[in-house]
Every structure is written in structure tokens, then in C-alpha cells.
Amino acid sequence: MLDERLKRLREEWLDEATILDMQNKMETGELTAEELVSMYLATISERNPNVNAILELNPQALQIAKALDVERREQGIRSFLHGIPILLKDNMGTADQMHTSCGSLALKDFYAEEDAFLVKKLRAAGAIILGKTNMTEWANFMSEHMTNGWSSRGGQVNHPYGLFDVGGSSSGAGVAVAMNMAALAIGTETTGSILNPSAQNSIVGIKPTVGTISRSGIIPLSYTQDTAGPMARTVEDAALTFGMLIGYDSADPVTEVASELEDIDWLATLDKHALKGARLGVSRSIFEKEASTERIELFNKALEQLQEVGAIIVDPIDLGVMENDLGYSVLLYEFKSALNAYLGKTPMTNPIRTLSDVIAFNNALPEETLKYGQVMLERVNRISGNLTERAYIEALLRNRYLAGTIALGEALDKHDVSALVFPQDHGCSFGAAAGYPSITVPAAYSKAGEPFGITFSGKAFTEPQLIGYAYAFEQHVKARKKP
Numbered sequence: 001m002l003d004e005r006l007k008r009l010r011e012e013w014l015d016e017a018t019i020l021d022m023q024n025k026m027e028t029g030e031l032t033a034e035e036l037v038s039m040y041l042a043t044i045s046e047r048n049p050n051v052n053a054i055l056e057l058n059p060q061a062l063q064i065a066k067a068l069d070v071e072r073r074e075q076g077i078r079s080f081l082h083g084i085p086i087l088l089k090d091n092m093g094t095a096d097q098m099h100t101s102c103g104s105l106a107l108k109d110f111y112a113e114e115d116a117f118l119v120k121k122l123r124a125a126g127a128i129i130l131g132k133t134n135m136t137e138w139a140n141f142m143s144e145h146m147t148n149g150w151s152s153r154g155g156q157v158n159h160p161y162g163l164f165d166v167g168g169s170s171s172g173a174g175v176a177v178a179m180n181m182a183a184l185a186i187g188t189e190t191t192g193s194i195l196n197p198s199a200q201n202s203i204v205g206i207k208p209t210v211g212t213i214s215r216s217g218i219i220p221l222s223y224t225q226d227t228a229g230p231m232a233r234t235v236e237d238a239a240l241t242f243g244m245l246i247g248y249d250s251a252d253p254v255t256e257v258a259s260e261l262e263d264i265d266w267l268a269t270l271d272k273h274a275l276k277g278a279r280l281g282v283s284r285s286i287f288e289k290e291a292s293t294e295r296i297e298l299f300n301k302a303l304e305q306l307q308e309v310g311a312i313i314v315d316p317i318d319l320g321v322m323e324n325d326l327g328y329s330v331l332l333y334e335f336k337s338a339l340n341a342y343l344g345k346t347p348m349t350n351p352i353r354t355l356s357d358v359i360a361f362n363n364a365l366p367e368e369t370l371k372y373g374q375v376m377l378e379r380v381n382r383i384s385g386n387l388t389e390r391a392y393i394e395a396l397l398r399n400r401y402l403a404g405t406i407a408l409g410e411a412l413d414k415h416d417v418s419a420l421v422f423p424q425d426h427g428c429s430f431g432a433a434a435g436y437p438s439i440t441v442p443a444a445y446s447k448a449g450e451p452f453g454i455t456f457s458g459k460a461f462t463e464p465q466l467i468g469y470a471y472a473f474e475q476h477v478k479a480r481k482k483p
Helices: 004-014 019-027 033-051 061-075 117-124 171-178 195-200 235-245 253-260 293-308 329-344 355-364 375-381 390-414 428-434 463-477
Strands: 054-057 085-089 128-133 184-189 204-207 227-232 279-281 312-314 419-423 438-445 451-457
Touching (some): 019 033, 033 085, 033 128, 033 171, 054 171, 085 171, 117 128, 117 235, 128 171, 171 184, 171 195, 171 227, 184 195, 184 235, 195 438, 195 451, 204 235, 204 428, 227 235, 293 419, 293 438, 293 451, 293 463, 355 375, 390 419, 390 428, 428 451, 438 463
Parallel strands (some): 085 184, 279 419
Antiparallel strands (some): 184 227, 204 438
């Protein structure tokens, strides 16, 4: 950067600045949103070539920032997100000069006609949509062998800490935030796609109760499990942004339940003493055969740290269900129906109107699109898409019962625990199938330098408690280190 003042700010301050830090500088006139965007653009130009996390930048970002600076001076701020640059996963529709492709070359030329509902809320709050992040193509439901973070449109997202699994499918969002290329990002999750890349990249990710954040305008995978959520460097930033995204959307009927959390003071949930007396359950059977010895040791250390700040660890407890009991049959049936409904409503200028069109496009350009094949897309396409199959309905009702009523219901009540705690994103299938919340927070690093996080999971609408637990742990351990 030519501006010495901004160069110094970027080098000495920007990287780990929080949303409130940024607001304080803009409020005192020390910094403008336009300058903030400029610094992030400079950072992206230097860092993104190494990690390939950001797919596309908003060409209007600087102009939007300038307009918001004028509004700040003349009318004050809309919210604490006023002038804050945010990245979006590439499956979120934006009615601007950016494409929405879900990582697929088949949609590389597609422009959404309308902002996704959550994008409307961000813009209304004064946030600046800085760009779109790369992702695992079709939310990792294209091939059984696809590498996390790979897409035919964007290529491979690389891990910022070393030669590690980058996590999926909100891979680019996780890496971009870890690399300080925006204040935060919004990811999406069907089963682990916020929690996994957050844990893998030493950031905070909130997977909320399904229905608290609208899904309309987002390229879907599942009617029943999809949700969006914030990914940030701190629990504070994630919690404050989550609060801004909550709300009813008539286009997404389940958001009627958002009223459960609309009046929460999210700053008040950030309590360093939230873990004092909290009973947390540990279900070792869920992860002990899958997690490495080193990760189990790191997890045991995290449990000790939880106890240091007052948590009561109930270890082990039996959830009465294993993750394999849930499977992914529900997603197989819902994906075709959901995707065809989305594509079929896009403008007629979009030639890709069905899942069959996607498959045909890929078959016509195999060298560019089929590095890992498309066996999952083909398998899904053989299903009717009408959701009338007995196997689908039985799987849907079974999963909701096993995950919600049993694992995250009766098991918690039986052991009198308010939440479960897992290493990394283990156990994410329960919250996914039940539609219940989880939050991941950085905890440590392996000897090789790979990030390690812990995840708190609970019943529906327990986000205030889970955020409090994550915040208390974060403030006690202060585990995050810059890549």
C-alpha cells in the first residue's frame, strides 16, 4: 500500500481486530470503511494466492463503503456491522456483480436475481459484502472421494497452517477468516460444514438451530438440515453477527421459530463465568474409535481447562445412539428435489435448470469438472425427487427421533447435563438431524501445528448458553494463533 498510515495499521492492527475494534476506530474518525476495505483488498492480494480461499471479489465494495461512510457522518450507524467487510460462501445469492455457483463450473456465469434473505439483512445492517469464498463443490455431495475444499470453478483451497485437511464444505470461508482476509464470513452447514472447517482452521463457528436464520436464496442441499451461520476469529464477533441474522422470512416457513431468539442481548451472553457450575456431558463412544490418540489427549486437556473455570464434566455418558445410526439417506432424497426447485426458478437465461443439466454439463467437460467424478450426483438423480418414497419418510422420522428426542433430549435429561462437548466436529450428525445448535471454538494445536477445536452442542434454542460456554473457554485458554 502507498498510504503509510494504512500500511502501518494493516501490519500492526488489522489482523486480529474485532468488529468492535473496527467500530471504535471508525467512530473516532481514525479509520473509514473505505480505508478498511482498502486494507483488506491489499491483504487479499498478498495472501489469497497462497490459499485460494476467495473465489470472487465485489467490484462495488469500495463504493459501497464510501457511501456508508457518508451515511455514518450524516445519520449515524445502522448497527455494529455498519461498514464491516464480510465474505459469503459461494452458494449464497447476491443481486450484484458477483456470481453464485456453489463451486460448479456449470453455474460459473449465473447471477442471482435477488439477494438471499440473510444477505438482505446484512446489507440492511450496513455490512459490506466483500466477496464470495471457494467451497467444496455442491457442498461435498458430488463425489464420495472429493477432497475437502475443491471445486471445479475455484480449484483447491489450501490450509493456512500446513499440509492438513482444510475442512469442508465452507472451506474457503474458514481459511479466509483464519488468514484475516475479512472481518468474518458466513458459511452454511448441512452436516458439519461450518463446524468442521472452523475447527480445522482455528476459528469460531456457530451452527444454529434450524429456522433461526433464513435459507431462502441459498443453493440448497437439504430442506430439513440446511442452515447458515457465522464464522469468525472470536466468539464475540460470531455471536454479535449471529444476532443480526436471526429473523422471520415468509419464503422460509420454519423461520417462524426465530422469535425464540430475537430479543436476546447477545453481548450479555459473553460471560467469562458462564461455565461455573455448568454440567457438560462427554460421550466418548462417539469419537474414541475415530479420533487419533493425540486429539484425544488434546481433548482431555480441554476438559481439564473447562473444569478450571468451574464446569462439571460428566464423563462418559451414553447417548443411546451412534452417528452411524443416522446415515445420510435423508440428504439423498432431499437434494434432487431441493436443487431442482432452486434451479427451476432461476431466470430463463440460465441454461442449467435441473440436476440432470448439471450432470450433462460435467460429462461434456470431464477434464475440467470430473477430477473426482460425480457418483453422488448420479446416484441422487436416479431418485424420483418427489419425496414420496417410504424409505425417505422413515429415514427422516427416524433421524429426527434418534437425534432430537434421544441423543440431544432424553440422554441430556437423564444425566442432567446442559450440553455435550466433543473434540473437533465429532457428534455433528446429531445436531444436523435434529436441527439443533452447536458452536466450535479453538482449543489447541497438534505437535505438527494442526488446529484443534472443541464443540459444544445442545437442545434447540440453547445458543445463548452455548455461546456463553464457548466464550468462557475462549477467554480462559486464548488458544488461537495466527497462521
